[in-house]
Amino acid sequence: MAGYRDRLNGKTWIAAHRGIAGGDIPCNSVAGYEAALLQGADVLELDISISLDGTLYVFHPTKEPLYLGGDKLIPQMHDEELDSMRLINSDGNPSTQSVPKFHDILDHFGQRCVLNVDKFWTDIPRIAAAIREHGLQDQVIVKTPLTPEYLKQLEEYAYDMPFMPLIRKDDGTHEMLLNNPRIRYIGAEVLFDSEESIFASQAFVDRVHADGCVLWVNPIIYDPRTQLVAGHNDDCAITGDPDGSWGWLVERGYDILQTDWPLSMRLWGMHRHPQRFDSLANYQKK
Numbered sequence: 001m002a003g004y005r006d007r008l009n010g011k012t013w014i015a016a017h018r019g020i021a022g023g024d025i026p027c028n029s030v031a032g033y034e035a036a037l038l039q040g041a042d043v044l045e046l047d048i049s050i051s052l053d054g055t056l057y058v059f060h061p062t063k064e065p066l067y068l069g070g071d072k073l074i075p076q077m078h079d080e081e082l083d084s085m086r087l088i089n090s091d092g093n094p095s096t097q098s099v100p101k102f103h104d105i106l107d108h109f110g111q112r113c114v115l116n117v118d119k120f121w122t123d124i125p126r127i128a129a130a131i132r133e134h135g136l137q138d139q140v141i142v143k144t145p146l147t148p149e150y151l152k153q154l155e156e157y158a159y160d161m162p163f164m165p166l167i168r169k170d171d172g173t174h175e176m177l178l179n180n181p182r183i184r185y186i187g188a189e190v191l192f193d194s195e196e197s198i199f200a201s202q203a204f205v206d207r208v209h210a211d212g213c214v215l216w217v218n219p220i221i222y223d224p225r226t227q228l229v230a231g232h233n234d235d236c237a238i239t240g241d242p243d244g245s246w247g248w249l250v251e252r253g254y255d256i257l258q259t260d261w262p263l264s265m266r267l268w269g270m271h272r273h274p275q276r277f278d279s280l281a282n283y284q285k286k
Contacts, residue, residue: 005214008255013043014040016042017260018047019044020033026088026097046102048117048127056106059077110134120158127157128157131161142158154182164171164185212254219259221235232249
Protein backbone atom coordinates (compact mmCIF):
# COMPACT_ATOMS: atom_id res chain seq x y z
CA MET A 1 0.00 0.00 0.00
CA ALA A 2 1.61 3.23 -1.16
CA GLY A 3 1.01 6.68 0.27
CA TYR A 4 3.01 6.63 3.51
CA ARG A 5 4.81 9.79 2.43
CA ASP A 6 1.56 11.64 3.06
CA ARG A 7 1.84 10.71 6.73
CA LEU A 8 5.28 12.29 6.99
CA ASN A 9 3.94 15.45 5.33
CA GLY A 10 7.32 16.64 4.13
CA LYS A 11 9.12 15.96 7.42
CA THR A 12 12.16 13.86 8.18
CA TRP A 13 11.50 11.39 10.97
CA ILE A 14 14.13 10.52 13.57
CA ALA A 15 14.23 6.89 14.69
CA ALA A 16 15.96 6.22 18.02
CA HIS A 17 18.12 3.12 17.79
CA ARG A 18 17.08 1.02 20.82
CA GLY A 19 16.14 4.21 22.66
CA ILE A 20 18.77 6.23 24.52
CA ALA A 21 21.60 4.69 26.54
CA GLY A 22 23.72 6.62 29.04
CA GLY A 23 24.50 6.76 32.73
CA ASP A 24 22.18 4.39 34.57
CA ILE A 25 19.80 4.09 31.61
CA PRO A 26 20.45 1.13 29.28
CA CYS A 27 19.22 0.75 25.71
CA ASN A 28 16.04 -1.23 25.01
CA SER A 29 14.59 -0.18 28.38
CA VAL A 30 11.47 1.75 29.33
CA ALA A 31 13.61 4.59 30.66
CA GLY A 32 15.71 4.57 27.49
CA TYR A 33 12.62 4.91 25.32
CA GLU A 34 11.22 7.70 27.50
CA ALA A 35 14.52 9.55 27.13
CA ALA A 36 14.41 9.12 23.36
CA LEU A 37 10.94 10.65 23.10
CA LEU A 38 12.01 13.54 25.35
CA GLN A 39 14.92 14.13 22.98
CA GLY A 40 12.74 14.36 19.90
CA ALA A 41 12.46 10.86 18.45
CA ASP A 42 9.53 10.13 16.14
CA VAL A 43 10.13 6.38 16.03
CA LEU A 44 11.38 3.90 18.64
CA GLU A 45 13.25 0.81 17.46
CA LEU A 46 12.36 -2.40 19.29
CA ASP A 47 14.29 -5.67 19.02
CA ILE A 48 12.33 -8.82 19.83
CA SER A 49 13.53 -11.89 21.72
CA ILE A 50 11.42 -14.80 23.00
CA SER A 51 11.93 -16.50 26.35
CA LEU A 52 11.86 -20.22 27.04
CA ASP A 53 8.25 -19.72 28.21
CA GLY A 54 7.32 -18.16 24.88
CA THR A 55 7.02 -14.59 26.19
CA LEU A 56 7.94 -11.74 23.86
CA TYR A 57 10.61 -9.42 25.29
CA VAL A 58 12.24 -6.29 23.90
CA PHE A 59 15.93 -7.14 23.72
CA HIS A 60 18.56 -7.40 21.02
CA PRO A 61 19.30 -11.10 20.42
CA THR A 62 22.80 -12.34 21.33
CA LYS A 63 23.63 -9.24 23.41
CA GLU A 64 22.92 -10.93 26.73
CA PRO A 65 26.59 -11.00 27.87
CA LEU A 66 26.86 -7.26 27.25
CA TYR A 67 23.49 -6.06 28.58
CA LEU A 68 22.64 -8.74 31.16
CA GLY A 69 26.10 -9.83 32.28
CA GLY A 70 25.59 -13.54 31.72
CA ASP A 71 26.17 -16.21 29.11
CA LYS A 72 22.60 -17.51 28.88
CA LEU A 73 20.47 -16.22 26.02
CA ILE A 74 16.87 -15.16 26.54
CA PRO A 75 15.55 -18.18 24.60
CA GLN A 76 17.32 -20.31 27.24
CA MET A 77 15.72 -18.53 30.22
CA HIS A 78 12.35 -18.83 31.90
CA ASP A 79 10.43 -15.64 32.61
CA GLU A 80 10.97 -15.86 36.38
CA GLU A 81 14.75 -15.83 35.99
CA LEU A 82 14.73 -13.12 33.33
CA ASP A 83 12.37 -10.84 35.23
CA SER A 84 14.65 -10.96 38.27
CA MET A 85 17.63 -9.64 36.28
CA ARG A 86 18.55 -6.00 35.68
CA LEU A 87 20.03 -4.49 32.55
CA ILE A 88 23.65 -3.36 32.82
CA ASN A 89 24.33 0.39 32.91
CA SER A 90 27.18 2.26 31.21
CA ASP A 91 29.56 1.58 34.11
CA GLY A 92 28.97 -2.15 33.97
CA ASN A 93 26.69 -2.27 37.02
CA PRO A 94 23.11 -3.53 37.29
CA SER A 95 20.75 -0.64 36.60
CA THR A 96 17.25 -0.07 37.91
CA GLN A 97 15.80 -1.31 34.61
CA SER A 98 14.56 -4.81 33.79
CA VAL A 99 14.10 -6.34 30.34
CA PRO A 100 10.68 -5.05 29.20
CA LYS A 101 7.99 -7.31 27.86
CA PHE A 102 6.77 -6.49 24.37
CA HIS A 103 3.14 -6.20 25.53
CA ASP A 104 4.15 -3.64 28.16
CA ILE A 105 6.03 -1.54 25.61
CA LEU A 106 3.01 -1.62 23.30
CA ASP A 107 0.81 -0.45 26.19
CA HIS A 108 3.21 2.28 27.28
CA PHE A 109 4.32 3.75 23.98
CA GLY A 110 1.95 2.51 21.28
CA GLN A 111 -0.23 5.62 21.20
CA ARG A 112 2.66 8.08 21.61
CA CYS A 113 4.87 7.37 18.60
CA VAL A 114 5.59 4.94 15.79
CA LEU A 115 7.22 1.67 16.86
CA ASN A 116 9.72 0.00 14.55
CA VAL A 117 9.42 -3.72 15.28
CA ASP A 118 12.81 -5.11 14.33
CA LYS A 119 13.57 -8.82 14.34
CA PHE A 120 9.92 -9.27 13.30
CA TRP A 121 10.95 -12.50 11.64
CA THR A 122 11.68 -14.02 15.07
CA ASP A 123 8.04 -15.15 15.17
CA ILE A 124 5.85 -13.30 12.67
CA PRO A 125 2.51 -14.89 13.69
CA ARG A 126 2.98 -14.30 17.42
CA ILE A 127 4.38 -10.79 17.16
CA ALA A 128 1.68 -9.76 14.68
CA ALA A 129 -1.00 -11.15 16.99
CA ALA A 130 0.35 -9.07 19.89
CA ILE A 131 0.30 -5.89 17.79
CA ARG A 132 -3.24 -6.60 16.63
CA GLU A 133 -4.36 -7.37 20.19
CA HIS A 134 -3.36 -3.82 21.13
CA GLY A 135 -4.98 -2.32 18.03
CA LEU A 136 -1.68 -0.81 16.91
CA GLN A 137 -1.56 -1.89 13.27
CA ASP A 138 -1.24 1.75 12.18
CA GLN A 139 1.40 2.59 14.81
CA VAL A 140 4.07 0.10 13.83
CA ILE A 141 6.56 -0.52 11.06
CA VAL A 142 7.49 -4.18 10.78
CA LYS A 143 10.63 -5.38 9.03
CA THR A 144 12.14 -8.58 7.69
CA PRO A 145 14.63 -9.56 5.03
CA LEU A 146 12.66 -10.67 1.99
CA THR A 147 12.61 -14.44 1.66
CA PRO A 148 9.80 -16.58 0.20
CA GLU A 149 8.95 -17.93 3.67
CA TYR A 150 8.81 -14.49 5.29
CA LEU A 151 6.77 -13.14 2.39
CA LYS A 152 4.25 -15.93 2.81
CA GLN A 153 3.94 -15.24 6.54
CA LEU A 154 3.60 -11.51 5.96
CA GLU A 155 0.73 -12.10 3.56
CA GLU A 156 -1.02 -14.39 6.04
CA TYR A 157 -0.36 -12.75 9.40
CA ALA A 158 0.75 -9.12 8.85
CA TYR A 159 -1.24 -8.01 5.81
CA ASP A 160 -2.57 -4.96 7.69
CA MET A 161 0.74 -3.71 9.12
CA PRO A 162 3.08 -1.19 7.46
CA PHE A 163 5.97 -3.25 6.14
CA MET A 164 9.53 -2.41 5.09
CA PRO A 165 11.93 -5.00 3.72
CA LEU A 166 15.65 -4.76 4.46
CA ILE A 167 17.34 -4.63 1.06
CA ARG A 168 20.95 -4.39 -0.12
CA LYS A 169 20.46 -4.59 -3.90
CA ASP A 170 17.97 -3.24 -6.39
CA ASP A 171 16.48 -6.48 -7.65
CA GLY A 172 12.94 -5.29 -8.33
CA THR A 173 11.79 -5.70 -4.73
CA HIS A 174 10.15 -2.27 -4.66
CA GLU A 175 8.05 -2.88 -7.76
CA MET A 176 7.15 -6.42 -6.72
CA LEU A 177 5.86 -5.35 -3.29
CA LEU A 178 4.18 -2.25 -4.66
CA ASN A 179 2.01 -4.51 -6.80
CA ASN A 180 1.26 -7.07 -4.08
CA PRO A 181 -2.20 -6.31 -2.62
CA ARG A 182 -1.60 -8.78 0.24
CA ILE A 183 1.27 -6.72 1.71
CA ARG A 184 0.95 -3.25 3.25
CA TYR A 185 4.20 -2.11 1.70
CA ILE A 186 5.22 1.47 2.60
CA GLY A 187 8.83 1.62 1.43
CA ALA A 188 12.21 0.07 2.22
CA GLU A 189 15.14 0.14 4.59
CA VAL A 190 18.10 0.39 2.24
CA LEU A 191 21.69 -0.48 3.13
CA PHE A 192 24.64 0.70 1.06
CA ASP A 193 28.38 1.03 1.63
CA SER A 194 29.22 3.18 -1.40
CA GLU A 195 27.87 6.32 -3.03
CA GLU A 196 28.01 4.34 -6.27
CA SER A 197 25.16 2.15 -5.03
CA ILE A 198 21.83 2.60 -6.80
CA PHE A 199 20.32 3.23 -3.35
CA ALA A 200 22.50 6.32 -2.98
CA SER A 201 21.29 7.79 -6.25
CA GLN A 202 18.81 10.62 -6.53
CA ALA A 203 17.06 8.70 -9.29
CA PHE A 204 16.27 5.79 -6.97
CA VAL A 205 15.02 8.06 -4.18
CA ASP A 206 12.82 9.95 -6.62
CA ARG A 207 11.47 6.71 -8.07
CA VAL A 208 10.38 5.41 -4.67
CA HIS A 209 8.89 8.78 -3.71
CA ALA A 210 6.91 8.95 -6.93
CA ASP A 211 5.10 5.81 -5.79
CA GLY A 212 4.17 7.40 -2.45
CA CYS A 213 6.67 5.28 -0.51
CA VAL A 214 9.40 6.19 1.97
CA LEU A 215 13.05 5.24 2.49
CA TRP A 216 14.70 4.43 5.80
CA VAL A 217 18.48 4.73 6.23
CA ASN A 218 20.85 4.05 9.10
CA PRO A 219 23.47 6.60 10.16
CA ILE A 220 24.04 4.37 13.21
CA ILE A 221 27.42 2.72 13.71
CA TYR A 222 27.24 -0.59 15.57
CA ASP A 223 30.48 -1.85 14.00
CA PRO A 224 32.81 0.57 12.18
CA ARG A 225 33.68 -2.24 9.76
CA THR A 226 30.06 -2.26 8.57
CA GLN A 227 29.01 0.85 6.66
CA LEU A 228 25.26 1.26 6.19
CA VAL A 229 25.14 4.71 4.51
CA ALA A 230 28.46 5.00 2.65
CA GLY A 231 30.17 6.82 5.51
CA HIS A 232 27.49 9.48 6.12
CA ASN A 233 27.10 8.29 9.69
CA ASP A 234 26.58 9.32 13.29
CA ASP A 235 30.28 9.25 14.10
CA CYS A 236 31.06 11.82 11.41
CA ALA A 237 28.13 13.99 12.49
CA ILE A 238 28.99 13.99 16.19
CA THR A 239 32.71 14.61 15.63
CA GLY A 240 32.26 17.73 13.55
CA ASP A 241 30.59 17.18 10.18
CA PRO A 242 26.80 16.91 10.59
CA ASP A 243 26.20 18.66 7.27
CA GLY A 244 28.34 16.16 5.39
CA SER A 245 26.75 13.15 7.08
CA TRP A 246 23.17 13.73 8.27
CA GLY A 247 22.87 16.66 5.87
CA TRP A 248 23.87 14.54 2.89
CA LEU A 249 21.13 12.05 3.74
CA VAL A 250 18.47 14.71 4.31
CA GLU A 251 19.31 16.57 1.11
CA ARG A 252 19.22 13.33 -0.87
CA GLY A 253 15.66 12.94 0.37
CA TYR A 254 15.68 9.95 2.71
CA ASP A 255 12.63 10.05 4.94
CA ILE A 256 13.56 8.24 8.19
CA LEU A 257 17.04 8.36 9.75
CA GLN A 258 17.92 5.91 12.51
CA THR A 259 20.43 7.35 14.95
CA ASP A 260 21.96 6.87 18.38
CA TRP A 261 21.93 10.67 18.82
CA PRO A 262 18.31 11.87 18.42
CA LEU A 263 18.71 15.07 20.42
CA SER A 264 21.79 16.17 18.48
CA MET A 265 20.10 15.32 15.20
CA ARG A 266 16.91 17.16 16.22
CA LEU A 267 18.77 20.33 17.24
CA TRP A 268 20.94 20.27 14.11
CA GLY A 269 17.92 19.66 11.90
CA MET A 270 15.88 22.46 13.45
CA HIS A 271 18.74 24.84 12.63
CA ARG A 272 19.83 23.57 9.21
CA HIS A 273 16.57 22.18 7.77
CA PRO A 274 13.70 23.73 9.75
CA GLN A 275 11.19 22.79 7.07
CA ARG A 276 12.06 19.11 7.56
CA PHE A 277 12.43 18.93 11.36
CA ASP A 278 9.77 19.99 13.86
CA SER A 279 10.70 21.98 16.98
CA LEU A 280 11.89 19.98 19.96
CA ALA A 281 9.23 21.74 22.03
CA ASN A 282 6.59 19.74 20.13
CA TYR A 283 8.03 16.55 21.66
CA GLN A 284 8.69 17.75 25.17
CA LYS A 285 5.05 18.80 25.58
CA LYS A 286 3.86 15.22 25.03
